[in-house]
Amino acid sequence: MTDDATYLDLHVHSSDGSDDAGGTVEGYLKWVAARRAHGMRFDGFVVTEHRHFDLDRDYSALAARYDAVVLRGVEVETDIGHVLVFGVTPAFLDRFDLTSVSLPYDEVFRVAWETGGVAVGAHGGRPRIGCVEHVDERGVTLEGVTVVEALNGGSNDYENGRAFDLVEARGLRAVGGSDAHFVSALGSCLTRFDRVIRTTDDLVAALRDPEARYEPMYLEDTKDGAERRPRPSGAPVALPSSSGQGSLGGDALEYDxxxxxxxxxxxxxxxxxxxxxxxxxxxxxxxxxxxxxxxxxxxxxxxxxxxxxxxxxxxxxxxxxxxxxxxxxxxxxxxxxxxxxxxxxxxxxxxxxxxxxxxxxxxxxxxxxxxxxxxxxxxxxxxxxxxxxxxxxxxxxxxxxxxxxx
Amino acid sequence: MTADPLAAQRYFEDVSVGDVFEQAQQPSHAQVVAFVNISGALAGDGRFTDLEKARAAGLEKPIVPGPMSAVMLTRLVTDWMGPMGRVLSIDVSYRRSVLHDDLLRCVALVTDVNGEGDYEGTGEGEVHLDVALENERGEKPVQGTAVVAMPRRG
Structure with a gap:
């Protein structure tokens, strides 16, 4: 490890805060160690639970035991799909009810920026919950959006390819994250930063800086001498699916x-x-x-x-x-x-x-x-x-x- | 079947993080029908057996019931660990549909072995696995975790 590059998985769910996740933070840290033992570059990850951010939680002591970086963000749900927010502050949390499933995206991106953080469009190519479809179908302008997660471990190649297409067409920046809900998926996709990142401030500064160098990668490709896989294609393929039908949000939930x-x-x-x-x-x-x-x-x-x-x-x-x-x-x-x-x-x-x-x-x-x-x-x-x-x-x-x- | 009940046994000492175990499964229409008809618990739901009803519900093809995917993963774990192992829990998330005749890789991957190796004083070791079904479209429609107790060689 002679260079200053940092390899971070920016999108991870844990059983501490995501009801659909089976991985624990310590389990993820053990996996980081196991991947390093296989020659992969992997410095750490950002825990981005769904619709919930606990200001008091801190994984730094646990992370230090594994010589790794564990930061925290949140994944919220907006009218153009899911959005990762890094550098979450009380001022940001005061402005939104994170449990809402259809927050106004432009407000989320603007307030994140104004409160010193940064928002990133999550799994851009995913039907309904990624921004690509909302751009294609409704002409959404992506106000305030500068970075999109184009390489997402929970999306298939076609979905990721569509996100890369959007990033290139709109001059946006791309990052990668595994969207891991389980230990063995951690890091499958991650982001390589051309600088040292150890804190949330470091991460936010890099993502806000138009000159910063960072790019999405597959974990396998971080091995010494590994050949980089080309980014996936967004060319249409026939995939049986039942996706992309419903609308987001709506009336208040009624039940007994x-x-x-x-x-x-x-x-x-x-x-x-x-x-x-x-x-x-x-x-x-x-x-x-x-x-x-x-x-x-x-x-x-x-x-x-x-x-x-x-x-x-x-x-x-x-x-x-x-x-x-x-x-x-x-x-x-x-x-x-x-x-x-x-x-x-x-x-x-x-x-x-x-x-x-x-x-x-x-x-x-x-x-x-x-x-x-x-x-x-x-x-x-x-x-x-x-x-x-x-x-x-x-x-x-x-x-x-x-x-x-x- | 083998005459020695322990011939297929796997022991705690032999397990390491990163170990992978795979099986192939291809749930056929006939198998799905047999599953839903065991007790009729799912038989009234045409999405599992009937193309027209599946399409009326917005599905391309009839789907494999979630519980059937879960038991395929349970079987993967019980086959992996051998007769003396015990499943403590299995947790699965149904993230996409499994379609009839999908060729599935059932994959179990060891993510943690409990160093103390003494599950509730039984002398067994506790092992954590990630389990998943992967289809030919590169998707993992069902993913989860399993916790098992495994015997030691003693």
Whole structure:
């Protein structure tokens, strides 16, 4: 490390502040160390949680233990998509309700600049939540926008290519970030600065300086002697998708708040050998712990057990419903499975469900409302065997025309 | 199946950060139908099995139910660790749709091994993995983490 260059991942979510992230800051730091051990240049990252900035949080002591840089920014949601803000100050936070999913972008960029920070258009090529589509479809002028994240680890090549096209056409600057929600994605895309950056002030000064030299890169290409991959193409490709349909923001969210936190029994089922067999057949599951009596008798449980996840295939009654007044199309957004005890043939499992939370955000299909539920599964001895937390999302979608392109 | 229950066992001492384990899966229409019909829990939802209903919901093709993707990743983990390992938790995020017949790389990657290696006094070691389904379009429609307890060689 003889030059002054700094390699920073500018876009990272952690489980400290982003409900959809599984990576911890310390887990990310261990990954930085592991990537360095593989010869990659990687100085640190900026934690940019969704719609939330905690002024009191500080990762510098933790980062120092790993000889790395960990800075903080925020990813907010605006009427031209998501925006990263670096150099967040109380003055900036006073001006906006960060939980809003359709902040006026021009205000966000202007206030960020006036309060000594800088805003960056996030994942520019992503449908709905990147700025490219809003420029193409609505002629948005990108008032005050100087920097766009053109290389984003959560976008596909086509989406990134479109962002590079916009950057070149408009004379903007490009940066890179992984948009990591999980450890192994950290740094996949990052930004190389031609100067030393150790603090948020250093970072903001570089991004505000039209003369500063910085560029997006792939982490793999930071290895000594690595050949730089060309930037991805924005030429249209046929990708099956259901993106880019909904609008951003809208009316205040209406739902029944009285169901939150109330647990109700939603059903029961018996674990049978037939149920286990049909589950394994549908998944081509051949693990002898679940399929082979003789083997399983010699194994850790002394007999066949159900595969983890079998409750996923079993019908339960309807869970409590907060009656969200939005969306015509429900999907699952995420699930967390916790396993405590094995379930055996003959066990009678009861399910108990509750709604934990209701909230909204924006994604590639526009506005989305999320409902978080937790279902606890208990056996006939009253022991919890498993729990599943399911986050479902409500969206507004339109039918595809017949003969539409795939 | 092998007669020795521990032949496929992986031990805590053999695991390091960066280890990768992969499986291929290609959930077919027939497999999805079988999955949703196990108990009928998802059978009423035509988006999983019916092209017309999928398109009416704004989807290009019928999709693989989220829970089926989750159990593919769970199976990846249980296959990787062997019969004496225990899944403690799996956390997945459904970020894009998985379509019928998508050729999927199921990838597990070790991100942390607990140095103390004594999960709740059992003598097992705690291992953290990132898990993901990757499709042929270069996307990771389902991503998540798993925490498992693995036996030591003793």
């Amino acid at each position: 708040r009285t169901v939150i936190g109330r647990e109700v029994k939603v059903g029961e089922f018996e674990v049978t050998r037939e149920l286990i067999a049909s589950f394994c057949a549908a998944l081509d599951e051949q693990n002898p712990l679940y399929t082979d009596e003789a083997f399983a008798a010699q194994g850790p449980y002394g007999g066949i057990v159900a595969p983890p996840g079998i409750a996923q295939a079993v019908r339960m009654g309807p869970a409590p419903n907060p009656q969200v007044k939005f969306g015509n199309n429900g999907m699952m957004a995420g699930q967390r499975f916790e396993y405590y005890l094995p379930a055996r043939p003959g066990d009678l499992i009861e399910g108990f469900a509750q709604v934990k939370a209701v909230y909204e955000k924006t994604g590639r299909s526009g506005r989305m409302v999320f409902v978080e539920r937790r279902t606890r599964y208990a056996n006939q001895h009253g022991e919890d065997v498993a729990a599943v937390e399911t986050t479902s999302v409500q969206r507004e979608t339109k039918p595809l025309d017949d003969g539409g392109s795939a």
